[in-house]
Amino acid sequence: MKKPYFPLFVDLSEKKVYVIGAGTIAKRRIRSLIDFTDHLTVVAPEVNPELNTLEQEGRIAILRKKFELKDIVDADLVIAATNDHTLNNDIYEYCIGENILVNVCNDKQKCDFYFPGLAMTDQVVVGVTANGTNHKMAKKVVEKIREMLGECL
Structure with a gap:
């Protein structure tokens, strides 16, 4: 049996974070990360208006090109959040070889970390995961925590 992931809070403010792809999952990951780093770059040939707006606001950089x-x-x-499994695997292999933390969105076996559900205020950040297996339960727990945080304010 695989051990659970350890919840680790990391300062990403000066870390260079790359999201490869600009689809639905990539956008969710970008939304999760944007408040935690000043160096988020998206690599994709095309992006949607939401990402264009984030770029115009100076919150992300976009490389409009084939990765x-x-x-x-x-x-x-x-x-790695593309719909190309071969490309995602190539990204994974490169990152592992270079000791770069990597998350392949469509393959939990190729993830150094999971994205938690987040409940945040200005002073509190709570992350919840169900070890990448029960997203509905994690979402319910996050909603309850958000309610609790709202009551504390």
Whole structure:
């Protein structure tokens, strides 16, 4: 039996974070990360208006191009969120070889970390995961925590 993931809070403010892809899952990951880093780069040939707006606000950078491994040579953390399983695997193999933390969105066996459900206020951040297995339960727990945090304010 695999051990559960350890909940670790990390300062990403100066870390270089890359999200490869700009689909639905990539957008969710970007929304989760954007408040935690000043160096978030999206690599995708095309992006939607929401990501364009974030770029215009200076909150993310976008490389509008087909991904190449050289794009992440200076990365600290990479999210592979494309619909191309071969490309996601290539990203994973590169990151493992370079000791870059990686999350392959469509393969939990290729994830150094999971994305928690987040409940946040200005002074409190709570992350919840069900070890990547029961997303509905984790979501319910996050909703309850958000209610509790709202009561504390």
